[in-house]
Each structure stands twice: as C-alpha cells, then as structure tokens.
Amino acid sequence: MRIQLRYIGLIFSVLSSIFIVGCDTASPPPAYELNYTDGIMGTSFSIKATKLPVKVTAAELKLQLKTILDNLNSQLSTYEPESELSKFNQSSITTWQSVSSQLMIVVQEAQRISLLTKGAFDISVAPLVNLWGFGSESMSFTAPALESIQAIQQNIGYQHLHIDPTLLQIQKDIPELSLDLSSIAKGYAVDQVALALEAAGVQDYLVEVGGEIRVKGLNNQGSKWNIAIEKPTANQRILQKVLPISDIAVATSGDYRNFFEVDGIRYSHTINPLTGQTIKHNLVSVTVLNPTAMTADALATGFMVLGFEQALLLAEQEQIAALFILKTSTGFVEKPTSMWLNFIQEKL
Numbered sequence: 001m002r003i004q005l006r007y008i009g010l011i012f013s014v015l016s017s018i019f020i021v022g023c024d025t026a027s028p029p030p031a032y033e034l035n036y037t038d039g040i041m042g043t044s045f046s047i048k049a050t051k052l053p054v055k056v057t058a059a060e061l062k063l064q065l066k067t068i069l070d071n072l073n074s075q076l077s078t079y080e081p082e083s084e085l086s087k088f089n090q091s092s093i094t095t096w097q098s099v100s101s102q103l104m105i106v107v108q109e110a111q112r113i114s115l116l117t118k119g120a121f122d123i124s125v126a127p128l129v130n131l132w133g134f135g136s137e138s139m140s141f142t143a144p145a146l147e148s149i150q151a152i153q154q155n156i157g158y159q160h161l162h163i164d165p166t167l168l169q170i171q172k173d174i175p176e177l178s179l180d181l182s183s184i185a186k187g188y189a190v191d192q193v194a195l196a197l198e199a200a201g202v203q204d205y206l207v208e209v210g211g212e213i214r215v216k217g218l219n220n221q222g223s224k225w226n227i228a229i230e231k232p233t234a235n236q237r238i239l240q241k242v243l244p245i246s247d248i249a250v251a252t253s254g255d256y257r258n259f260f261e262v263d264g265i266r267y268s269h270t271i272n273p274l275t276g277q278t279i280k281h282n283l284v285s286v287t288v289l290n291p292t293a294m295t296a297d298a299l300a301t302g303f304m305v306l307g308f309e310q311a312l313l314l315a316e317q318e319q320i321a322a323l324f325i326l327k328t329s330t331g332f333v334e335k336p337t338s339m340w341l342n343f344i345q346e347k348l
C-alpha cells in the first residue's frame with residue numbers, strides 16, 4: 001500500500017534509545033552502502049543495502065535498479081497511455097494478444113488470487129475504479145449513480161480474461177475489458193528489484209515501492225529490519241506496531257488514506273467488484289506477510305474486499321500470515337491469523 005507501511009530506521013532509533021541502557025554513548029551505525037530513494041509509479045521508492053559486494057558500486061546498482069523500475073512502469077501502468085497495459089486496455093480485439101513475460105507473471109498471479117477470493121480481488125475492476133474517481137482518469141469526489149455502476153459492471157469480471165502462460169498470450173472475450181494492476185504491480189516491482197540485488201550478490205537489503213516492502217538479512221545495526229504498521233487513522237500518522245522481520249515481504253491495504261467523503265460517508269478506493277460499491281465494513285487495515293511482495297500486495301487488497309470474517313476463514317484455510325485491524329466502538333482491535341502468530345514468534 002502506498003503509505004501505510006514504512007521503514008522506521010529513524011523512529012526505531014528514537015524508540016530504542018528509551019529502552020537500551022547506555023545507548024547515548026553508542027556510536028552511530030555505519031551508513032548503508034546503498035541508500036537510494038526516488039519516485040516511480042506515482043509514488044516513492046526506497047532501496048537500502050547494508051553492504052555491497054566488492055566490485056559492485058552503488059552508482060552502477062542505482063542505474064540498474066532504476067532501469068528495472070522504469071521498464072516495469074512502461075509495461076504495467078494505466079497512467080502511461082503508451083504502456084503495454086494501456087494498449088491492451090485501449091484495444092477492443094477479442095483474439096489472443098502477445099504480452100511480455102512481466103505482464104504475464106503479474107496477470108497470472110492476479111487471476112490466481114481472483115479464483116482464491118472468488119472474485120473479491122479482480123484486476124478487471126479498472127472501469128469501476130475510474131467511475132469512482134480513483135483511477136488514472138480524473139478524481140470526481142462524488143458517488144456515481146447506481147445505473148452507471150450497473151452499466152459498467154457488465155464489462156467487469158476476471159472470467160472474461162484468459163491467459164496462456166506458455167505462449168505468453170492473453171485474451172479478453174469482451175471488447176470493453178480493461179485491467180488495473182495498482183493492487184499488485186508495485187509488489188511485483190519490489191520483487192524484481194530484490195531479485196536483481198540478490199543476483200548482484202547483495203545479502204542484506206530492504207526494498208520498498210509505495211509501501212510494499214521486501215527485506216532480507218540484517219539492517220545497518222546488525223538487527224532485523226523494523227517495519228512500522230500505522231494506526232488506521234485518516235488524519236494522523238501514528239504507529240500501530242513495529243515488526244522486526246527478515247527474509248520476507250510485507251504489504252498493507254486499508255481504507256483510511258485514499259478515500260473521499262460525502263455527507264459523512266466515506267468512499268474508499270477499494271471496490272467490491274461483485275457489488276460495484278466501495279467497501280463498507282469494520283475491517284480497516286490488513287497486513288500480509290508472504291515470501292513475495294506481489295502476492296502479499298494482492299492478498300491484502302483481496303482480504304480488504306472480503307471483510308474480516310470471510311478473509312479470516314480464507315487466510316486460515318490457506319495458512320496465510322495476516323493481521324487484521326478492526327474498528328470497534330472501543331477502538332482498534334488486532335486479529336492475527338495462526339500463521340501470523342507462528343511467524344512473529346519464530347522470527348522474534
């Protein structure tokens with residue numbers, strides 16, 4: 001998610017100074033040998049490597065990683081009219097179309113998560129996202145008429161998208177079908193950067209794109225990476241909890257950053273494709289831990305659409321490590337899955 005998760009090196013040092021005796025005399029940790037922050041995909045990214053192998057320079061790596069991110073943006077963006085995805089969306093051809101291996105991997109995983117969530121997660125939700133004003137087209141800040149939603153729903157449904165991973169081809173069986181990878185492609189970008197770092201011999205890193213994160217090894221203090229989950233409040237940025245993690249990806253989805261309000265009703269950017277409406281329930285944030293950021297990213301959105309009861313059932317059945325935060329009359333309540341508790345216990 002764009003802003004719910006963030007790396008808290010600075011905040012953690014402040015917190016830890018409260019608890020570690022003699023911390024004020026300790027020397028500062030060594031600087032990261034790669035510390036690269038910039039923008040991509042309408043958001044920011046941050047890449048840190050504790051140490052670089054001999055013969056690998058930060059400047060070379062930066063160039064390589066930026067090229068990866070730029071290429072993915074030009075393939076997977078709905079905000080770039082000339083991107084591979086935009087061209088597929090603009091076309092009304094209902095025969096098979098060749099795609100890049102990158103687009104195939106993301107679409108294939110999206111379709112798997114759609115099946116798993118029985119259509120709660122659905123990248124063909126694009127026209128609804130735009131109708132509600134959250135997509136690449138202009139923001140409207142008004143709830144659309146029911147008739148407009150119903151008309152657009154006829155052009156939605158992951159079952160109208162077919163994929164052939166062997167031949168690298170995809171096909172829409174209705175001309176209007178259009179895809180939005182905003183809930184999965186940032187995670188994929190994180191994974192691609194992580195793999196490039198590993199291929200270069202980097203052992204200890206943090207990669208974050210728009211809040212989707214993947215970490216490996218240790219930070220510059222020789223500890224696990226400390227990742228903050230924010231309290232799901234719209235107008236404040238307060239920590240809900242800190243996760244010390246390593247060798248895992250983490251993604252959060254929530255209803256409290258990207259939304260508009262009309263007459264006291266909040267309309268969030270997560271849309272239930274089955275009703276055409278923005279989600280409305282007491283599940284306000286979901287964090288998922290998974291080996292890949294792509295899957296964590298998509299599952300977090302899928303779970304947000306499903307709501308707490310259904311999402312918990314699915315997460316337990318599939319043994320997914322997830323932390324649900326519910327808004328109750330007495331405040332926020334955390335509901336972890338069994339796998340989340342196992343993971344946190346094992347990794348602490």
Ligand code: FAD
Nearest residue numbers: 001002041042076077079121122182183185253269270271
């Ligand atoms: P997440 O919680 O991860 O996903 C929510 C998003 O998924 C929604 O905003 C919607 O787009 C979509 N969605 C809603 N309901 C569903 C559903 N049921 N199933 C599946 N998906 C759903 N933004 C810009 O402003 N400018 C840009 O140039 C730009 N370029 C981008 C390029 C790429 C390749 C990508 C992936 C995104 C780009 N974005 C851009 C979008 C932006 O950075 C965020 O991805 C977007 O705002 C949602 O991110 P999130 O993490 O907050 O949402």
